[in-house]
Amino acid sequence: MASASASAGAKVSIVWFRKGLRVHDNPALIEACRDAAHVYPIFQSSYKVTVNRYNFLLESLRDLDNSFRARGSRLLVLRGKPEEVLPRVFREWGAKQLCFEVDTEPYAKARDARVHQLAAEAGVEVHAAVSHTLYDTEMLVARHGGSPPLTMQSFTKLVDRVGDPPPPAPDPPAAIPPPAPGMPAADPAATGVPTWQEVGFTEAPVTIFKGGETEALRRLDASFADPKWVAGFQKPDTNPAAFERPATTVLSPYLKFGCLSARLFHARLLAVYREHKAHTQPPVSLRGQLLWREFFYTVGAHTPNFDRMVGNPICKQIPWDTNEEFYNAWREARTGEQLPAPDSGAGRTCKAREVVDHYINAANWMWLSASAFFSQYFRVYSPVTFGKKVYDPSGAFIRRFLPVLKDMPAKYIYEPWTAPLEVQRRAGCVVGVDYPRPILDHAVVSKRNTARMAEAYRANKCVAGPGGVVDELA
DNA sequence: CCTCGGTTGTGCTG
DNA sequence: CAGCACAACCGAGG
Structure with a gap:
């Protein structure tokens, strides 16, 4: 019918990025694009951390912006608090729908509850999709009788019972309807991805791992280039002191911001496991590492004050020193x-x-x-x-990251204060002068x-x- | 009530 | 290099 197609064609939607900084496996983005005349991809976050962590986010945003530009659109980075910015853009853009990924962290939960309210007042329909975690953690808790499991063993049994997580969502369209021209709140000059200077940092970031979806998928492919390694992965066998070539995938920061979808990672793992029947098992396997993340998200999202000791029912109350x-x-x-x-x-x-x-x-x-x-x-x-x-044993990690100890004999490198003074002098590292005395x-x-x-x-x-x-x- | 098992403990003894 | 003291843990499942 003409009226149906006209109203469908007029849909204006906002897809709000917070985490989930990717275009692959992004159900909120798919929903925003469905029958839309204009899609406004926005980023707004009050994330406040040190410059290196923030720079990882900025790199991820630049990558996301590039992905939208390749589809005829662009990312709009909105300045200001969501409670102030969102009602304004709802009105100005005539938005009918707000799509985002569910975020179960305490700060995000409170923020999103306020945003739900503001959207209702503005007549904007909210579509919240679970895609940061493998499963809907509420469903997992319900399937476990209303409270989250507290051991990894029981959590693993629970997901075995529930079955495989949903497969990744399909890729977004090759062309995404861009924002309508001439909208002040979408002004390209005011909504670009900021630089670290603009955010207020004075010290330049030192990049070790580059942020963004492109880099995340590259790292994923690099890890999966060796399926035998993937199938045989055992966490306790990985060396945390390895730095030239990390012993793990180093995908966790990408999962944190959602540059990489946990569901895509999981689906790739299952594909490898089908070909390598003798693969390792949770909790030590690579899939087990994803389940650890899922476990902690599940307990975290369903335990009051999980990030604090006081008022946290699963946390031992311990009179810690405050020195x-x-x-x-x-x-x-x-x-x-x-x-x-x-x-x-x-x-x-x-x-x-x-x-x-x-x-x-x-x-x-x-x-x-x-x-x-x-x-x-x-x-x-x-x-x-x-x-x-x-x-x-040789202290290679210490030598690399604490150059002051680089010439200390291996015998003393973990306890330089036990080295004879002559040895300390020869190594150019005298405890109390070049290196701090142990505080205890x-x-x-x-x-x-x-x-x-x-x-x-x-x-x-x-x-x-x-x-x-x-x-x-x- | 019970047993089982927990991704990674340390340090001394024989 | 195995065995054991340390000081007695706790959630899950029966």
Whole structure:
């Protein structure tokens, strides 16, 4: 009918990018393009981090802009808060539909609830698509009886029961209807991808891993060029101290911003597994790594205050010290020891790439501090033994990233303060002069803190329930 | 109530 | 290089 085609042809839609910075497997983009006369691809985010992390985002936006330009459109980067910007563009562009990818992080949830309200007031239909995670985490929780599983084993069983995640969405059309000309809020001069200077940084970024969908897909292809490696991947066998050629795919920062779709990654894995029946299994397999991400997103999205200790029901309440001096020493790398970051050695490479999912970061801190998921608090990593015995006896990683220690004999490189003064002088690294003295004695503090953890666990049992209280009194 | 098992502990002893 | 002390963990599933 004429009226139907006229109203369908008049559809004006906005596709709002926050994460999901890609055109492949993007159901929100597909929906926005369906029967649309004009599609406004916008980016708005209040992401505030250090310059290197921000630059990864800017590179991703430039890549996304290029993808839209190749389809006859362009990305509009809107300045300002979504609560102010969105109502304005709804009116000015005559938008009938707002499409975006579901984001379950606390900040995003609150923001999107307000945006749903504003869209309703403006008569704009909201279409929110699950595509950041493999599954709809609400469905997973429902299938698990209303609460998220708390062990990786039970989570893996759950996804086995649910079956394969949805396949990636089809590619977007080769031509996307561009914004209508002459719209002030879409002014090309005011909506271009900013530079790092424009965002307010004064120090130039140092790029290690380039951001963007193009680079993400290139990295994915590079990893899958060796299907045997993919099929035989076992995380505990990967060396976190490897830096010349990383032992893992280094795809996680691309997954965080959605430059790479987890569903595409998963589908590619299943294709390899079909050809290599003797592939490894979760939790250690490459698919297992995607399931870890999914696990933490599922627990994170359905646990109040997941990114905090207080008010977080799965987190042990532990009276941590707040020692500003130690904290600053750690932050500024003046501890004199190589202290582990979350995910142990992987944390050190994270430090280099500095792009980590919010929930995964929170989960790893809880894991490592025996606050949740992992509770054998008496198994404490030694910053010396871990690298020295397990992954990097020669200290190549240290020599590369702490050049002051590059001539220190391997015997002392993990504990330079134990080297005789003559050895320190010959290596050009005298502890207390060229290199900070250790701020604490690991052996002593580790023992003391284990005892304090035992005390904290006992206190938590009292809080946990009447059984615990009775046990304490008995 | 019970058992099982957990992606990666350390350090000493024999 | 295996075995064990450390100090006694906790969610899932039966």
